[in-house]
Amino acid sequence: MAKRLIPSLNRILVEKIVPPSKTSAGILLPEKTTKLNSGKVVAVGPGLRCSNGNLIPISVKEGDTVLLPEYGGTEVKLGDKEYHLFRDDDILGTLHD
Amino acid sequence: MAKRLIPSLNRILVEKIVPPSKTSAGILLPEKTTKLNSGKVVAVGPGLRCSNGNLIPISVKEGDTVLLPEYGGTEVKLGDKEYHLFRDDDILGTLHD
């Protein structure tokens, strides 16, 4: 059974979104259409505690679709699934339809 | 359909301005006339949250024409269009007619 991970401090657990390489009708999509490096936020840490006792809250929340940097992040395997841990500051932004 | 990106923290989404290489009358412009590296601000993040709880606001706003550094910025493709993400501190200034 897969374990559940609660990220520490200002870390964020992300499941990367693998873009479809075909349309539902089976037509192959050219690679450049599918290049956006995004993920779904699965869990967030409590935030970074500062020297003055304040907690800097995480800027994204569970369920957000986020734009990820091309490099970085720590690969984590929970059960069969592969996730990535990022620091809050490494998330480039949130994506909305 | 293109997604909309809300930049995180002190990031700024910029659409680079490609200067015309010809005049409207079709006359080719020499390269040096067209060298200014500028862009239009498409979206700005909420600002950087500091350890004392304050939010340092972004110094530019949507619609501003900004002068960009020659290097740096993260390329982002949303739909057919290409954008760049910069940190607020990397923007060199705003351009006005």
Added chain:
Amino acid sequence: MAKRLIPSLNRILVEKIVPPSKTSAGILLPEKTTKLNSGKVVAVGPGLRCSNGNLIPISVKEGDTVLLPEYGGTEVKLGDKEYHLFRDDDILGTLHD
């Protein structure tokens, strides 16, 4: 007789969890199933004291199962057992069933 170690400042003493390479029925497990780098928190320091006199508390507690970074940590041998010391900030998260 093994000595007891109380970690200093924001350090955490962890006993790494060696995953079973066989099931209890003796069936060999493929390596990738067993790759999660985790440990049990054995002791935590008092936290880091800041210039303003505040103590930043440790974000994990004795008994927690934690996800560890692939590199880093200081090996410590107490009696027959091998432990690792990590800084609080190096712990990636806590694992829960």
Added chain:
Amino acid sequence: MAKRLIPSLNRILVEKIVPPSKTSAGILLPEKTTKLNSGKVVAVGPGLRCSNGNLIPISVKEGDTVLLPEYGGTEVKLGDKEYHLFRDDDILGTLHD
């Protein structure tokens, strides 16, 4: 038509002073007489906003003649004219007759 640039944060727009290489009577000046690297401040940013909300004001103002460091600064071309952007902290001092 040349655009006007308002520098961001603690940046300063400077027009470098090209020293005359001849006297008005046409006598060539030896190079070492003309070596002072100075400029005229054309525009200044609003200052750097700190985490406590304060704005550190720029230490020079429009019209000041400033001594510039030998290296550094970002070249900017506005219309036909060439300018340089410096951080407030890079300005070595102000020159007075």
Added chain:
Amino acid sequence: MAKRLIPSLNRILVEKIVPPSKTSAGILLPEKTTKLNSGKVVAVGPGLRCSNGNLIPISVKEGDTVLLPEYGGTEVKLGDKEYHLFRDDDILGTLHD
């Protein structure tokens, strides 16, 4: 006559514990049993004074048995005896029976 050293700021004077390589009955001990790098705290500094006037107190006290990092520390010879100076932050923890 040996001089007495009062460490400055957040420094700690430690006398390293050389583990017995034989039991009292004369039996040679294998090297790995004796590997723990520990020492006895001989003297501690007053602590680090911060910009706000506070003193961050030293986290260990005279007489403590401490776990030392494998590298680092400054060798000091007082009279016939050899000691090591460490910064408070370099001490890994305190050892207790």
Added chain:
Amino acid sequence: MAKRLIPSLNRILVEKIVPPSKTSAGILLPEKTTKLNSGKVVAVGPGLRCSNGNLIPISVKEGDTVLLPEYGGTEVKLGDKEYHLFRDDDILGTLHD
């Protein structure tokens, strides 16, 4: 006509003291007698403005004789004279008869 320079922030304008290589009676002095690297403070900046709005005042004043570091400082030529700019923190101390 030589311009007057007011150093910016925590900078200090120094005229280096060239030690006599002969006594007034014409006797050559060995080089090591003349080695002290000192200067006369010609002008000081207003000090460094901090994020809390405070100004850290310059620790030396016009007319002080200062001990200079062997390396560093920025050469500045005003009229016929050569000066050096140093940061307040680079001045090693003040010399008194």
Added chain:
Amino acid sequence: MAKRLIPSLNRILVEKIVPPSKTSAGILLPEKTTKLNSGKVVAVGPGLRCSNGNLIPISVKEGDTVLLPEYGGTEVKLGDKEYHLFRDDDILGTLHD
């Protein structure tokens, strides 16, 4: 006539103690007995002024015998005598009989 140096900020002027290489009875001392790198504090600066206006006082005083780091410090020659300047933080501790 030798000049007097008042160190700036958190600097300390030290006269190194050259240990006797013979006893008073003329017996040569082995080198390792004489290795302690110590000095006498000749003058101290006013301390480092922080951004909040506070002055961090120097932790040693004139006349103290101090333990010096093996490397570092700036050699200064005043009259015939050779001294060394150290930052307060570089002093390892004070020596007492």
